[in-house]
Amino acid sequence: MASAAELKVKPAEIEPIDMSRKELYAEDRWQEPFRKLRKHAPIQWVPESDFGPYWSVSTYKPIQHIEALPKLFSSHWEKGGIAISGNPEIFEKYNMREPMFIAMDPPQHTGPRRAVAPSFGPSEVAEMKAEVQQRTAELLDSLPIGETFDWVPKVSIELTTGMLAKLFDFPWEERHKLTEWSDYGGDVELIKNPDTIEVRLAKMQEMGAAFAALWQQRIANPGKDLVSVMLQSEAMKDMPPEEFIGNLILLIVGGNDTTRNSMSAYAYGLSKFPEERAKLEADPSLIPNAVQELIRWQTPLSHMRRTVTEDTDMFGPLMKKDDMVVMWYLSANRDEEVFEDGEAIKVDRPNARRHLSFGYGIHRCVGARVAELQLNTLLEEMAKRRLRVNVVGEPVRVPACFVHGYKSLPVQLSHY
Numbered sequence: 320m321a322s323a324a325e326l327k328v329k330p331a332e333i334e335p336i337d338m339s340r341k342e343l344y345a346e347d348r349w350q351e352p353f354r355k356l357r358k359h360a361p362i363q364w365v366p367e368s369d370f371g372p373y374w375s376v377s378t379y380k381p382i383q384h385i386e387a388l389p390k391l392f393s394s395h396w397e398k399g400g401i402a403i404s405g406n407p408e409i410f411e412k413y414n415m416r417e418p419m420f421i422a423m424d425p426p427q428h429t430g431p432r433r434a435v436a437p438s439f440g441p442s443e444v445a446e447m448k449a450e451v452q453q454r455t456a457e458l459l460d461s462l463p464i465g466e467t468f469d470w471v472p473k474v475s476i477e478l479t480t481g482m483l484a485k486l487f488d489f490p491w492e493e494r495h496k497l498t499e500w501s502d503y504g505g506d507v508e509l510i511k512n513p514d515t516i517e518v519r520l521a522k523m524q525e526m527g528a529a530f531a532a533l534w535q536q537r538i539a540n541p542g543k544d545l546v547s548v549m550l551q552s553e554a555m556k557d558m559p560p561e562e563f564i565g566n567l568i569l570l571i572v573g574g575n576d577t578t579r580n581s582m583s584a585y586a587y588g589l590s591k592f593p594e595e596r597a598k599l600e601a602d603p604s605l606i607p608n609a610v611q612e613l614i615r616w617q618t619p620l621s622h623m624r625r626t627v628t629e630d631t632d633m634f635g636p637l638m639k640k641d642d643m644v645v646m647w648y649l650s651a652n653r654d655e656e657v658f659e660d661g662e663a664i665k666v667d668r669p670n671a672r673r674h675l676s677f678g679y680g681i682h683r684c685v686g687a688r689v690a691e692l693q694l695n696t697l698l699e700e701m702a703k704r705r706l707r708v709n710v711v712g713e714p715v716r717v718p719a720c721f722v723h724g725y726k727s728l729p730v731q732l733s734h735y
């Protein structure tokens with residue numbers, strides 16, 4: 320741990336910049352304001368935003384410290400949870416509950432995390448390889464060469480949702496529902512007005528009912544899938560149904576648009592940096608590092624949020640109990656003190672793995688290895704076929720400050 324003096328950041332030197340505005344992401348204009356914030360106001364109080372006032376944290380070190388202190392900086396859903404849209408008053412008004420371990424603090428967080436983590440261990444994930452490889456290969460072999468198609472639904476969504484459906488043994492023909500629910504679950508913009516809150520609530524209820532049915536079915540008929548494993552685990556076997564289902568939802572939503580947008584970043588990012596693409600095509604042993612670099616560069620979740628549990632001035636300014644703290648991973652992953660020329664993709668970047676895209680500390684992404692497996696496999700199978708993705712039009716981006724990604728991306732495939 321750093322000393323108290325080392326933790327202090329310089330006081331904000333500029334007027335507040337609200338980085339929660341969706342147009343910054345829809346129009347891909349977040350780079351410059353974040354650069355300014357890192358330089359002049361690494362921790363800044365933003366008194367007004369559509370989501371309420373918040374502390375905006377945009378550099379690497381303070382984010383690591385905040386994540387290392389879960390007692391002081393809570394993830395609990397009753398306090399507001401993990402996204403900027405979490406609002407205890409709205410949660411109460413609409414009776415919205417999010418009992419999932421990503422939105423819990425120790426000791427509640429510990430049991431379910433321990434129950435789920437072994438299913439994502441190195442050997443467990445290695446066992447998934449053959450299946451992922453086969454599905455990826457079949458999909459790539461079905462794609463047209465030299466014709467324009469949308470990479471997002473055809474490749475990113477299909478592969479990611481397929482993986483989750485397999486992991487949970489979710490009915491294959493209905494797997495597109497996982498994508499839809501995940502999109503509604505992760506859309507922070509929907510919380511802004513009562514009409515869209517209602518729509519989101521209805522979708523979440525539909526999802527809850529489907530997972531409740533899955534849960535019932537696996538109690539009656541256990542298999543080898545993750546739902547069955549969770550049901551048989553010490554920590555989760557006696558868990559109240561609502562919490563069990565909350566954790567199921569977490570796994571499916573958590574692994575969905577994140578992995579999907581990393582796959583789209585592969586197509587889009589390497590098209591933007593053709594010299595780096597050439598390097599990767601010439602040397603496929605760079606694939607594992609390139610995967611980390613793409614996850615860093617994209618940062619599929621722009622932020623995670625915490626809530627202060629008692630007054631603290633550990634960073635200099637006084638953060639008060641119940642204040643919202645927004646940790647901008649997207650900015651930290653471009654912090655000049657950690658990543659040289661962070662706006663650029665460098666497939667051989669020596670410290671690509673240091674990115675914060677998976678978070679840090681006790682909540683660090685439990686599914687990271689599964690995401691890496693899927694991305695590594697996609698890049699390997701593309702390399703085996705000497706296939707290249709050429710972006711042939713501008714992407715449509717997700718207009719929000721939480722999920723950082725692409726709605727569509729027109730591409731053509733060619734051979735090299």
Ligand code: HEM
Pocket residue numbers: 386420421422432569570571573574575577578581614618619620623676677678679680681682683684685686687689690
């Ligand atoms: C590139 C893909 C992914 C990214 C960028 C990502 C990102 C994240 C982030 C930022 C966190 C929160 C960390 C924190 O609060 O410190 C997290 C937690 C989590 N992720 Fe992922 N994730 C990805 C893939 C997946 C996959 C494939 C799964 C599961 C199938 C998954 C399941 C989870 C779960 C269950 C948690 C909660 C962990 C906890 O609270 O202890 N994620 N992820």
